Amino acid sequence: MIKLLLIFLSLTIFTLSSSDAAIYKGQRVFIKKCLKCHKGGQNFVSQYKMKKWKKLMKKKGRGLAKLHLKNPKAKKSWKYFKSSKFKKKSKHLKQFLIEYAKDSGNVPACN
Numbered sequence: 001m002i003k004l005l006l007i008f009l010s011l012t013i014f015t016l017s018s019s020d021a022a023i024y025k026g027q028r029v030f031i032k033k034c035l036k037c038h039k040g041g042q043n044f045v046s047q048y049k050m051k052k053w054k055k056l057m058k059k060k061g062r063g064l065a066k067l068h069l070k071n072p073k074a075k076k077s078w079k080y081f082k083s084s085k086f087k088k089k090s091k092h093l094k095q096f097l098i099e100y101a102k103d104s105g106n107v108p109a110c111n
């Protein structure tokens, strides 16, 4: 019974997230770019509220980029945060982060 429920749940989550292309794209960015340093995955995203993500991701993610660029511990991410790739994808990433923020009530299927 529980197994069935789990299958059902993951199917719903899968269809939900893949039907929304932007969020799906954002999730891929997150998995590819952020997960290697922020291992929490879904817990990492859901530890912040929507408001915090919105603020960090304003102006094509300037806040988020800045925060990393001034931290020597995040040096390996500098190239990415300075690149136009990050700016280009920041919109999708923002949607993903907000979608799965602490107060959104959603749970991502990214593991």
Ligand code: HEC
Binding pocket: 030, 033, 034, 035, 036, 037, 038, 056, 064, 067, 068, 071, 073, 074, 075, 076, 077, 078
């Ligand atoms: C090279 C490793 C690295 C990568 C890649 C990276 N980060 Fe970070 N990030 C860090 C470090 C180091 C800190 C500072 C954490 C600390 O000082 O405890 C940080 C801090 C943060 C914070 C702030 C945490 C806080 O407490 O205020 C957020 C939010 C964040 N990162 C999100 C992201 C997102 C989203 C991505 C992907 C686009 C990403 N990071 C990619 C290393 C990385």
